[in-house]
Amino acid sequence: MSKQETVLSVKNLEVAFNTRGGLVQAVRNVTFDLKAGEALAIVGESGSGKSVTAQTIMRLIPTPPGRINGGTIDFKGQDILKKSEKEMEAIRGKEIGMIFQDPMTSLNPTITIGRQITEVLMKHQNMNNTQAKERAVEMLRLVGLPNPERRFAQYPHEFSGGMRQRAMIAVALSCDPTLLIADEPTTALDVTIQAQILELMKDLQHRLGTSIIMITHDLGIVADMCDRVIVMYAGKVVEEGTKEEIFKNPQHPYTRGLLRSLPRLDQPKDEPLIPIDGTPPNMMHPPKGCAFADRCENAMRICAEQDADVTTHSPTHASRCWMHSAV
Known part of the structure; x- marks a missing residue:
C-alpha cells in the first residue's frame, strides 16, 4: 500500500444516543482522512465525541440506544456503515485492531x-x-x-x-491490521510505563506500516507520537492540521486554550497554568452557533447565532472560527 494512499475516509458522520433526558448529539458532521502509515491524533475534552467516533468506525456503538444518523466511513474502498454484522466480524481484529482504555x-x-x-x-x-x-x-x-x-x-x-x-x-x-485505533491507551499507567507503551507503538508502526488513530486528551502524547491532529469540541472538528501547525500556529480559540493549559519546560515556575473557563454545552440541546462561544474570550454576536464555515490556512491546516471567516 502506498504511503500516500488513503486508508480511511470519514465523511459527514452523525451519531446520536437516545436517553431518558432526550437525544444526545454526540458526533456532528465529522469529516477526516487517514493515510497509510500515518499516526493521527483526535484530541479534546471528555465528552467531545472522540471515543464515539472511534467506536463508530469499529461499529461497536450499541443500537439502541445509539444510532448513526448520517455520513460514510470508507475503509479501503468499502463503506463500513453498509456492512452486516457478520461482515464486520471479519474486519474487526483482522483489518482494524483496537486498544481500549482499560485492559x-x-x-x-x-x-x-x-x-x-x-x-x-x-x-x-x-x-x-x-x-x-x-x-x-x-x-x-x-x-x-x-x-x-x-x-x-x-x-x-x-x-x-x-x-x-x-x-x-x-x-x-x-x-x-491495516488500522490500529488506540483509545486513551496509557491513561491508567504511570509515566514510565506510558513512555514504554508509546515507544512500542511507534516501533510497531514503523516496522509494520500500520496506520494509527490515537484518541487522547494528553497533548504530550500527541507531540511525541502523531503526524497530524484533529481537535474536537462538542461533537465537531474545530481544527485540524499537522502536529507542527497545531502546536506552533493554533488558529481556533479552543485549541489555543488547550495548549495554554499544558505545562511547559520553558515556563517559569511561578507562572500558573491557564484553564479554560466554563463547561462544555449540553449535547441534548447543542447551540445553533459555535459551541465554544460561551467560553471564548473573543466571541462575537454572530458566534452565538451561526456556526462558522471552515477556513483553510494551508493545504493541511483548517479551522472553524468566525475570527478567520470575518477577515
Missing part, C-alpha cells in the same frame, strides 16, 4: 492471555492450534513481555497494568 475490562478474566490471542489468529488467519500458539508467543515477545512462553498460560489478573496493556496491543496487532 482489565477489555481482556476476558476467565481465559488465558495466550488463548485470547490464538482465538483471533485461528478465526482470522485460519491457523491451527500449534501455528496460532507460535504466533501468539512471538507477539508477546514483540510487545516486550518477559518470558512470553510462561505469560502465554497466565490470566489477566496475573499481569500488572502495563503488562495487560502490552497484552492488549499483542491481541490488536496479532493479525497485522
